[in-house]
Amino acid sequence: MNAKNQIQRQETLRQKLHTRGSQLTSQRAAVYDYLSGVKHHPTAEEVFLAVKPKLPRISLATVYKNLETLVKCGAVSKLAYGDASARYDIRTDHHYHTRCLGCGKIWDLDVQEGSELLSHIRPQAGFEVKDYRLELLGYCRECRR
Numbered sequence: 673m674n675a676k677n678q679i680q681r682q683e684t685l686r687q688k689l690h691t692r693g694s695q696l697t698s699q700r701a702a703v704y705d706y707l708s709g710v711k712h713h714p715t716a717e718e719v720f721l722a723v724k725p726k727l728p729r730i731s732l733a734t735v736y737k738n739l740e741t742l743v744k745c746g747a748v749s750k751l752a753y754g755d756a757s758a759r760y761d762i763r764t765d766h767h768y769h770t771r772c773l774g775c776g777k778i779w780d781l782d783v784q785e786g787s788e789l790l791s792h793i794r795p796q797a798g799f800e801v802k803d804y805r806l807e808l809l810g811y812c813r814e815c816r817r
């Protein structure tokens with residue numbers, strides 16, 4: 673990530689936060705930067721462990737609050753799976769995921785066929801489709817060892 677991109681990203685984030693009456697703090701910037709740089713979608717605890725070296729005074733509760741603020745202003749999406757810890761995704765567009773049944777990690781799945789697939793599926797009569805999700809479940813490389 674080059675510096676110019678980072679400044680642009682921060683400016684977009686600042687504007688999004690502003691629409692919800694929130695400020696861009698160094699903590700929120702650090703949380704957002706971490707989410708932008710990882711390939712998978714981490715839990716609040718993973719984010720906490722990653723930003724703590726840079727921000728030694730930050731707590732898990734604060735990281736959690738900052739993540740929720742980012743979700744509320746539409747900068748980050750939250751993936752909830754029953755009782756498992758929620759995970760946070762820097763992408764807010766419609767996209768798909770692969771999920772590991774071993775470690776619980778979630779990655780983006782890049783396929784173009786999603787909407788085409790949907791046109792072959794017929795729900796029961798009277799059911800109006802508003803949204804859909806495609807998720808592949810399995811075991812990641814680390815968990816298959």
Ligand SMILES: [Zn+2]
Pocket residue numbers: 772773774775776777811812813814815
């Ligand atoms: Zn795994």
Ligand SMILES: [Zn+2]
Pocket residue numbers: 713761763767768769779780
């Ligand atoms: Zn994603």
